[in-house]
Amino acid sequence: MLHTTANRRHPSDPPAWRRRAGWGRAALACWLVLAACLQTVHAEDGYDLWLRYAPVEAEVAADYRARLAQVVAPATNPTQRSARDELVRGLGDLLGSAPAQADAPGGAGALLVGTPASLPAIRRLRLELDSLGEEGYLIRSVDVGGNAATVVAANSDTGALYGAFHLLRLVQARQPIDALDLREAPKVRLRVLNHWDDLDRYVERGYSGQSIWDWHRLPDWLDPRYTDYARANASIGINGTVLNNVNANAQILTAPYIEKVAALAGVMRPYGIRVYVSARFSAPMEIGGLDTADPLDPAVRRWWQAKADEIYARVPDFGGFLVKANSEGQPGPQDFGRTHADGANMLAEVLAPYGGIVMWRAFVYSDEEPDDRHKQAYTEFVPHDGEFRDNVLVQVKNGAIDFQPREPFHPLFGAMPKTPLMMEFQITKEYLGFATHLVYLGPMYEEVLRADTHARGAGSTVAKVVDGSLEGHALSGIAGVANIGTDRNWSGSHFDQANWYVFGRMAWDPYLDARAIADEWARMTFTADPAFVEPVVEMMMTSHQAAVDYMTPLGLHHLMGRGHHYGPAPWVEGGPRADWTSVYFHRATKEGIGFDRTTSGSDAVSQYAPPVAEVFNDPARVPEDFLLWFHHRKWNDRTASGRAVWDELVHRYSRGVGQVARMRDTWSGLDEYVDPERHHQVDRFLAIQQKEAKWWRDASIAYFQTFSGLPLPEGEAPPPQSLEYYKSLEFPNAPGNTQ
Structure with a gap:
C-alpha cells in the first residue's frame, strides 16, 4: 500500500467505547460483526494511485510466488533500501505473503536486484549493461547455480529501483515472468514535473x-506524503520536480527557503529525483539590493554566482532553474535591452560548474498586441538558435497559443536545430474541464509527439526533436505542469491520475502507445479483469476527442471564461489586450468564422517547414481538426463530410455531448468491478461533465448562430436558454480565478 502514515483507524482496531464500563458481550459481538463487514467493503480513496498492489488471483499468485520466493538485494544506502522495501512490500501485498530476504541466492525462485558493484551474484552473471546508461535496467530470467532465477540489474542504484518498479508492474498486469529478457533505458534525459505552486x-x-509543499512547517516537518509522492514519480521514471510556480516569488532564493528546498531534496534523493526551482529574473533587485538585473552587468553576475554557490552548498545535486521571462508581465532580460540568450546564458554559466541546467520557457508574448500571438515565440527565439549554452534547454509548449484542447504542434519544434528543445505538456486540465471532466491526455500527447515537423525530411517527428536524436543533442527533456495537491486522491479525480501516469511513461519513452499505457494504468488502478479494462480503455481513448468536440471543434480555440477559464464564453471581448479575448481568436462574422493564418492572412503557416506549411495553408488538405485554426471559412463552405461549416460545427458539438453520455453509461455498468466509493465519485463527476458538455454546446451554438443566421441542422435540439442567459452566468469563485 502507498500509505506511510497511520492517519486512519483500521475497522478492526478497538474503539474508545470498548474501554468504557457498562458494555457487555452483546455489544462486543455486535462490534465484531460490524468490523468484519467494514473489512469486507473496505473503502478506497485513491491515495494509493497505481501502486495499490491489490492481491492477484490465488492460482496466479502461486506461480509468481514460486518464481519470486526470495529477494536478494543490497540495502546499504537509501536508494537500495527503497528498491528492496518496494519489492518486499509490493510482492507481499500482491501475492499474499512477502518473499524471503537473503544476502545471496539459495534455491529456486531468487530475485536478484542491484548492480555489479553492489551485488556479487549479479557481477558473476557478466551481463551487458554498458548500453543502458545510468538510469536503464535489464530484467532477465537466468540460471543461478542450476536454479531458475530472475535478475533486475543496472549500472546505478536508481536504475535498479526503476527496474524493481517495472517488475512489480508486470505482476500487477498478470504478465508472464518465466522467460523475461527486457532492456529499458530512458530516451529523454530530464523528465520533470512543473509545480505551479x-x-x-x-x-x-x-x-x-x-x-x-507545506513551506511554513518545512524544513523541520517532513510530511510522509512527500515520500509517497517521490515513490509514485520513481515508479514511472520521473526524475525531476520544479517546486514552485513559474510566476516566481524571489523569496524561494533566500536562505530560509533554501533550507526548506534542501529538506525536500533529501526526501526526493533516494528515489532518483532532483529538485529545481523557478527563479525570478529580477531577484537581484528584489532580494539582493541591486538596482538592476541586467544579465551582462558584472555585479548581477556575481550575485547569481554567489546564490548558486549558496544553493549547492546545501543541495549538492540541485537540478537548476526554470525561468519564465518577459511573458505576461514577468521580468526578463528584454527589460534591460538584452536577449533571451543573454539571460539564459548568464544563469547557465553560474550553474555549469555544478552540472546544473537552465530550462528557459519559450511561452512569451509582449504586453503590446502582436499581429498573431501564434507567431511571437518563433519570432523571438529562432534568431538566437545556436547562441544558447550547452546546459540550456528552451522549454516549448506543445502548441503556440496556450494548452488549448487541441493545437497543432508548435512551429519552434524543428525550427531550432542548434538548440535542445524541451517539451512542455500540461497535466492539469486548465482548458479541459478541470478535475471533474474525464479527459485522458495520452492521445493528445501522442498526437503531438508523432507529428512530423519535416525539419530534416519526412519522419522528423516532434518526438525525435524532443529526445535529441534528430539533431544529436545530448541534453533533452519533457516537462509536465502538474495537478497534484492535498486532495486525498492527489489529482482531484481518480481518472486524472491517469494523466500523471501517462505523462511519466511517455516522458521516459515518447514512442510508447497511449492505448497500451491506458490499459496498463486501468489494470493497476482498478482491476485486471478484461470485462472492466476493455470498455474503460475505450472510454479513455475517446475522451479527448469528445472534449475537443464539445468545447472547441474544427480548430476553434480560446473560447473559455475570462480569468478562471471555466465554461464557455465565446463572447468575451474588451479588456487590456485583444489577445486575451475570445473574439480575437474565432473572428466570427456574418460571412464566416476562423483565424486566417495562411499566407494571405497572418502567415503563421510559414513558420513551419514547407511540406507542413503547404498542408496547413490549403483548406482542402489541412486536417479538419485544425480547419478554423488556420482558415477563416464561410458558413456554407463544404467540409470533408459534405456538410456545411455551420452544420459540421453543430454536429461536432452534439457528437461530443453524445460521447460523454456513452461514457457515463459505460461506467454505470461497471459497478461490480470497482469499489463503491471510487465508482460513485467517477459516476458523479461524469454527470457533471455531461451537464457541462451540454452547456458548452448550447451556449456556443446560441452565440455563433447570431453570426451564421442559419437554422440548426435537422434533428438538432435548440439551446434551451437564450444567449443572454448564458452570457449572464458568473463564476467569481471558480477554481483558478485570477480576476
Whole structure:
C-alpha cells in the first residue's frame, strides 16, 4: 500500500467505547460483526494511485510466488533500501505473503536486484549493461547455480529501483515472468514535473486542493506524503520536480527557503529525483539590493554566482532553474535591452560548474498586441538558435497559443536545430474541464509527439526533436505542469491520475502507445479483469476527442471564461489586450468564422517547414481538426463530410455531448468491478461533465448562430436558454480565478 502514515483507524482496531464500563458481550459481538463487514467493503480513496498492489488471483499468485520466493538485494544506502522495501512490500501485498530476504541466492525462485558493484551474484552473471546508461535496467530470467532465477540489474542504484518498479508492474498486469529478457533505458534525459505552486500553498491552475509543499512547517516537518509522492514519480521514471510556480516569488532564493528546498531534496534523493526551482529574473533587485538585473552587468553576475554557490552548498545535486521571462508581465532580460540568450546564458554559466541546467520557457508574448500571438515565440527565439549554452534547454509548449484542447504542434519544434528543445505538456486540465471532466491526455500527447515537423525530411517527428536524436543533442527533456495537491486522491479525480501516469511513461519513452499505457494504468488502478479494462480503455481513448468536440471543434480555440477559464464564453471581448479575448481568436462574422493564418492572412503557416506549411495553408488538405485554426471559412463552405461549416460545427458539438453520455453509461455498468466509493465519485463527476458538455454546446451554438443566421441542422435540439442567459452566468469563485 502507498500509505506511510497511520492517519486512519483500521475497522478492526478497538474503539474508545470498548474501554468504557457498562458494555457487555452483546455489544462486543455486535462490534465484531460490524468490523468484519467494514473489512469486507473496505473503502478506497485513491491515495494509493497505481501502486495499490491489490492481491492477484490465488492460482496466479502461486506461480509468481514460486518464481519470486526470495529477494536478494543490497540495502546499504537509501536508494537500495527503497528498491528492496518496494519489492518486499509490493510482492507481499500482491501475492499474499512477502518473499524471503537473503544476502545471496539459495534455491529456486531468487530475485536478484542491484548492480555489479553492489551485488556479487549479479557481477558473476557478466551481463551487458554498458548500453543502458545510468538510469536503464535489464530484467532477465537466468540460471543461478542450476536454479531458475530472475535478475533486475543496472549500472546505478536508481536504475535498479526503476527496474524493481517495472517488475512489480508486470505482476500487477498478470504478465508472464518465466522467460523475461527486457532492456529499458530512458530516451529523454530530464523528465520533470512543473509545480505551479505558490509559497502560500495556492496552486495556479491546480484543481486538487492546496500545494502539497507545506513551506511554513518545512524544513523541520517532513510530511510522509512527500515520500509517497517521490515513490509514485520513481515508479514511472520521473526524475525531476520544479517546486514552485513559474510566476516566481524571489523569496524561494533566500536562505530560509533554501533550507526548506534542501529538506525536500533529501526526501526526493533516494528515489532518483532532483529538485529545481523557478527563479525570478529580477531577484537581484528584489532580494539582493541591486538596482538592476541586467544579465551582462558584472555585479548581477556575481550575485547569481554567489546564490548558486549558496544553493549547492546545501543541495549538492540541485537540478537548476526554470525561468519564465518577459511573458505576461514577468521580468526578463528584454527589460534591460538584452536577449533571451543573454539571460539564459548568464544563469547557465553560474550553474555549469555544478552540472546544473537552465530550462528557459519559450511561452512569451509582449504586453503590446502582436499581429498573431501564434507567431511571437518563433519570432523571438529562432534568431538566437545556436547562441544558447550547452546546459540550456528552451522549454516549448506543445502548441503556440496556450494548452488549448487541441493545437497543432508548435512551429519552434524543428525550427531550432542548434538548440535542445524541451517539451512542455500540461497535466492539469486548465482548458479541459478541470478535475471533474474525464479527459485522458495520452492521445493528445501522442498526437503531438508523432507529428512530423519535416525539419530534416519526412519522419522528423516532434518526438525525435524532443529526445535529441534528430539533431544529436545530448541534453533533452519533457516537462509536465502538474495537478497534484492535498486532495486525498492527489489529482482531484481518480481518472486524472491517469494523466500523471501517462505523462511519466511517455516522458521516459515518447514512442510508447497511449492505448497500451491506458490499459496498463486501468489494470493497476482498478482491476485486471478484461470485462472492466476493455470498455474503460475505450472510454479513455475517446475522451479527448469528445472534449475537443464539445468545447472547441474544427480548430476553434480560446473560447473559455475570462480569468478562471471555466465554461464557455465565446463572447468575451474588451479588456487590456485583444489577445486575451475570445473574439480575437474565432473572428466570427456574418460571412464566416476562423483565424486566417495562411499566407494571405497572418502567415503563421510559414513558420513551419514547407511540406507542413503547404498542408496547413490549403483548406482542402489541412486536417479538419485544425480547419478554423488556420482558415477563416464561410458558413456554407463544404467540409470533408459534405456538410456545411455551420452544420459540421453543430454536429461536432452534439457528437461530443453524445460521447460523454456513452461514457457515463459505460461506467454505470461497471459497478461490480470497482469499489463503491471510487465508482460513485467517477459516476458523479461524469454527470457533471455531461451537464457541462451540454452547456458548452448550447451556449456556443446560441452565440455563433447570431453570426451564421442559419437554422440548426435537422434533428438538432435548440439551446434551451437564450444567449443572454448564458452570457449572464458568473463564476467569481471558480477554481483558478485570477480576476
